[in-house]
Amino acid sequence: MQQKIDKxxxxxADPTRREILHALVMASVAxxxxxxxxxxxxxxxxxxKHIKVLADANLVKIKKKGREQMIYPNPKSLKxxxxxxxxxxxxxxxxxxxxxxxxDNK
Amino acid sequence: xxxIITREEVINHPVEKVWNxxxxxxxxxxxxIKADFKAEAGTKYQFxxxxxxxxxxxxxxxxxxxxxxxxxxxxxxxxxxxxxxKWRLEKKGEGTKLYLEHxxxxxYPEESAIKMFESFSGGWxxxxxxxxxxxxx
Numbered sequence: 001m002q003q004k005i006d007k008x009x010x011x012x013a014d015p016t017r018r019e020i021l022h023a024l025v026m027a028s029v030a031x032x033x034x035x036x037x038x039x040x041x042x043x044x045x046x047x048x049k050h051i052k053v054l055a056d057a058n059l060v061k062i063k064k065k066g067r068e069q070m071i072y073p074n075p076k077s078l079k080x081x082x083x084x085x086x087x088x089x090x091x092x093x094x095x096x097x098x099x100x101x102x103x104d105n106k
Numbered sequence: 107x108x109x110i111i112t113r114e115e116v117i118n119h120p121v122e123k124v125w126n127x128x129x130x131x132x133x134x135x136x137x138x139i140k141a142d143f144k145a146e147a148g149t150k151y152q153f154x155x156x157x158x159x160x161x162x163x164x165x166x167x168x169x170x171x172x173x174x175x176x177x178x179x180x181x182x183x184x185x186x187x188x189x190x191x192k193w194r195l196e197k198k199g200e201g202t203k204l205y206l207e208h209x210x211x212x213x214y215p216e217e218s219a220i221k222m223f224e225s226f227s228g229g230w231x232x233x234x235x236x237x238x239x240x241x242x243x
Contacts, residue, residue: 088111088208095138096113096206102137103119103127 008077011057016040017050021059024073032068111208121195121202125174128193145171151178
């Protein structure tokens with residue numbers, strides 16, 4: 001699980017990938033690689049490389065439709081990141097409360 | 107939302123007392139997690155989670171332990187993501203100002219991507235409600 005989170009963060013560390021992902025999520029439909037390539041003025045090869053990293057982190061899904069590769073946004077896995085942060089926020093709040101109680105009763 | 111968690115609190119106890127609570131194994135084991143811990147730079151430690159904590163152990167290495175700064179790496183057992191926990195205490199009148207930082211979460215260097223998430227209208231942020239289940243995965 002944590003391994004996957006690591007991949008997600010690495011995938012979005014790159015500004016171009018962030019923009020591609022953002023565009024996909026905003027469009028909330030699948031886009032063909034050709035469109036993404038045109039929109040971002042990057043070579044098809046470059047886009048494919050970025051998409052691969054995003055797909056590896058499960059942030060997008062790739063499906064073939066005829067000759068074209070369609071890229072589907074998969075923002076669900078962003079929830080993983082959110083969960084992780086929220087978990088630790090709660091964790092530390094809890095523990096600091098424990099610490100204060102412990103010291104008060106010592 | 108950031109990928110670094112910080113907390114700042116003022117505790118109505120002397121700094122020495124708070125320092126002992128965060129740096130001595132027997133005290134850590136009382137309020138935090140059962141600990142095999144030595145506040146000495148370079149030593150490895152282990153926090154053994156009880157079942158209610160989801161049975162996940164934490165391991166790491168103490169990086170700095172000089173009053174009143176305590177820094178150790180934080181690795182969830184079974185993963186290779188290294189994060190860092192930093193405690194810093196300051197005397198404040200009769201009490202203590204406590205500063206806690208959990209950084210390197212997901213080893214991500216910038217905040218900008220996280221800010222992007224906030225602009226998503228998908229409502230994924232509201233979906234967070236099964237944190238306990240999540241930890242058990």
